[in-house]
Amino acid sequence: MDLILRHANLPDGRRDHDIGIAAGRIQAVAPALPAGAAQEIDVRGRLVSPPFVDAHFHLDSALTLGQPRLNRSGTLLEGIALWGELKPELTQAAIRERALAYCDLAVAQGLLAIRSHVDVCDDRLLAVDALLEVKRDVAPYLDLQLVAFPQDGLLRSATAQRNLVRALDRGVDVVGGIPHFERTMADGAESVRILCELAAERGLLVDMHCDESDDPHSRHVESLAAQAHRLGLHGRVTGSHLTSMHSMDNYYVSKLIPLMAESGVAAVANPLINITLQGRHDSYPKRRGMTRVPELLAAGVNVAFGQDCVMDPWYSFGSADLLEVAHMGVHVAQMTSQDAIRQAFDAVTVNAARILHLDGYGLDVGCRADLVVLQAADPFEAIRLKAARLFVLRGGKVIAHSEPRNSVLALAGRPQRIGPEFAPGSIA
Ligand SMILES: [Zn+2]
Structure with a gap:
C-alpha cells in the first residue's frame, strides 16, 4: 500500500475502518489492516467520504x-x-x-x-x-x-x-x-x-x-x-x-x-x-x-x-x-x-x-482514491457543522489540508481549547 487512512468512519455508518490505497485506487476497506504502507494518516474516528x-x-x-x-x-x-x-x-x-x-x-x-x-x-x-x-x-x-x-x-x-x-x-x-x-x-x-x-x-x-x-x-x-x-x-x-x-x-x-x-x-x-x-x-x-x-x-x-x-x-x-x-x-x-x-x-x-456518470466514484475496492476527511464523526455532524475539510485526496495524494477548527478560550474554570464537535449525550 502507498497510504492507509486509519480509524475512519464511513458515510454508510461503518465505524473504525481502515482504507488502504495503492496506485491511486482503493485497495481495501476493513478494520485493522496490517501495517506496511509507505504512509499512514490516523483520522481518529472522523468521517471519510468520497469527494x-x-x-x-x-x-x-x-x-x-x-x-x-x-x-x-x-x-x-x-x-x-x-x-x-x-x-x-x-x-x-x-x-x-x-x-x-x-x-x-x-x-x-x-x-x-x-x-x-x-x-x-x-x-x-x-x-x-x-x-x-x-x-x-x-x-x-x-x-x-x-x-x-x-x-x-x-x-x-x-x-x-x-x-x-x-x-x-x-x-x-x-x-x-x-x-x-x-x-x-x-x-x-x-x-x-x-x-x-x-x-x-x-x-x-x-x-x-x-x-x-x-x-x-x-x-x-x-x-x-x-x-x-x-x-x-x-x-x-x-x-x-x-x-x-x-x-x-x-x-x-x-x-x-x-x-x-x-x-x-x-x-x-x-x-x-x-x-x-x-x-x-x-x-x-x-x-x-x-x-x-x-x-x-x-x-x-x-x-x-x-x-x-x-x-x-x-x-x-x-x-x-x-x-x-x-x-x-x-x-x-x-x-x-x-x-x-x-x-x-x-x-x-x-x-x-x-x-x-462519474467513473470510479465511491468507497468500494477499485474506486479512485478521491477522498475527503472531515472534522466530524458522521454525515449528520458534517452537515450540522459544515465541517472543516482536514484532508482532500485525489488519486491517493493529499492535494489540500487544513488544521482542525478550534478556539482558545480565556474563561476561568472552563476548558482552554474547544472544537465544534459535540457528541449527542456526551453531557450526562
Ligand atoms: Zn442554473
Missing part, C-alpha cells in the same frame, strides 16, 4: 458580483438581464482566471467534480472556449463537466441553436436547455424535443434548467420526462431546479413523479438559490419554491443538491461548500430525520456522482 460533487453550477458567471452592478430586485429575471449587460464586456482571460480561482476554492472544500452550465448565446463563444481550456487545466485535480446552456432561449434567441451545436462540436459534454424561458409553453415543449433528439443522436447526456418558476401550470418537466422515455434516454436526463413542482396541484404531481421515475429522469434542486429567487411575486404566505425532494426520493427518483451560483448576478453568497448547500436543503425540505439527513449527504456526494 463532494456539484451537479449544477455556473462557472462562467461565478465571482462576477457587482459587475457591472448589483441585482436590486433579487429576481431571476433581473439576474438574466444583468448577465446580458455583462456579457459583451467579458474576456476569455477574465473568465478563465475567475474559473480557476473558483476551482482552487472547490478543491479546498473537498469538491472535486462540478457540472457547470456554460452560456452559448454569445456568438463569440468566449465562455465556451475559456471553460474548455479550464477543464483541461484542472483535469489532474478536478472533474469539470460542461453543459451547453442556451441562456436566452433555444428558440427565442436567433443564434442559440447554431451556437449550441458549435459548442458541442468544440467538446462541451452535455446538452442543456431552458424551456420556461422560451416565448410560449408550446415553444418550451418544442425546445425540449429538439434538444433531447440532438442528445440522442450524439449519445450525450441532457441537463435542462426546467420549470424554474412559481407557475403551477408549467409543464416542461412532463415534456422532458416524456421525451426521455420516447427516446430511450433513461438515466441520461436531468431536470434542474423544477421549482414549479413546489406550486403544482397535488393530483397532477401524483401522476408526474411516477412518470419521472419511469423515465429515469434525475432532479437537481438548488436550495440556496431556490429559497432566495422563488416566491418573489408572493405576499404572505410566501412559497419556498424548492422542488419536492422527499417525495421524489421516495418514488425512486435520483435527486442531487447543487450550488448553482457563487457571487454572481443571481446570488451574492456561496463558498463552494456543498455541506452548506445540504444544510439549506435539509431546512427548506424539512428533511430532519436521521435517514433524511443521510439522504441530504448523498445528494451532494453519490447521487450527484450518478447524475454526472
Whole structure:
C-alpha cells in the first residue's frame, strides 16, 4: 500500500475502518489492516467520504458580483438581464482566471467534480472556449463537466441553436436547455424535443434548467420526462431546479413523479438559490419554491443538491461548500430525520456522482482514491457543522489540508481549547 487512512468512519455508518490505497485506487476497506504502507494518516474516528460533487453550477458567471452592478430586485429575471449587460464586456482571460480561482476554492472544500452550465448565446463563444481550456487545466485535480446552456432561449434567441451545436462540436459534454424561458409553453415543449433528439443522436447526456418558476401550470418537466422515455434516454436526463413542482396541484404531481421515475429522469434542486429567487411575486404566505425532494426520493427518483451560483448576478453568497448547500436543503425540505439527513449527504456526494456518470466514484475496492476527511464523526455532524475539510485526496495524494477548527478560550474554570464537535449525550 502507498497510504492507509486509519480509524475512519464511513458515510454508510461503518465505524473504525481502515482504507488502504495503492496506485491511486482503493485497495481495501476493513478494520485493522496490517501495517506496511509507505504512509499512514490516523483520522481518529472522523468521517471519510468520497469527494463532494456539484451537479449544477455556473462557472462562467461565478465571482462576477457587482459587475457591472448589483441585482436590486433579487429576481431571476433581473439576474438574466444583468448577465446580458455583462456579457459583451467579458474576456476569455477574465473568465478563465475567475474559473480557476473558483476551482482552487472547490478543491479546498473537498469538491472535486462540478457540472457547470456554460452560456452559448454569445456568438463569440468566449465562455465556451475559456471553460474548455479550464477543464483541461484542472483535469489532474478536478472533474469539470460542461453543459451547453442556451441562456436566452433555444428558440427565442436567433443564434442559440447554431451556437449550441458549435459548442458541442468544440467538446462541451452535455446538452442543456431552458424551456420556461422560451416565448410560449408550446415553444418550451418544442425546445425540449429538439434538444433531447440532438442528445440522442450524439449519445450525450441532457441537463435542462426546467420549470424554474412559481407557475403551477408549467409543464416542461412532463415534456422532458416524456421525451426521455420516447427516446430511450433513461438515466441520461436531468431536470434542474423544477421549482414549479413546489406550486403544482397535488393530483397532477401524483401522476408526474411516477412518470419521472419511469423515465429515469434525475432532479437537481438548488436550495440556496431556490429559497432566495422563488416566491418573489408572493405576499404572505410566501412559497419556498424548492422542488419536492422527499417525495421524489421516495418514488425512486435520483435527486442531487447543487450550488448553482457563487457571487454572481443571481446570488451574492456561496463558498463552494456543498455541506452548506445540504444544510439549506435539509431546512427548506424539512428533511430532519436521521435517514433524511443521510439522504441530504448523498445528494451532494453519490447521487450527484450518478447524475454526472462519474467513473470510479465511491468507497468500494477499485474506486479512485478521491477522498475527503472531515472534522466530524458522521454525515449528520458534517452537515450540522459544515465541517472543516482536514484532508482532500485525489488519486491517493493529499492535494489540500487544513488544521482542525478550534478556539482558545480565556474563561476561568472552563476548558482552554474547544472544537465544534459535540457528541449527542456526551453531557450526562
Ligand atoms: Zn442554473
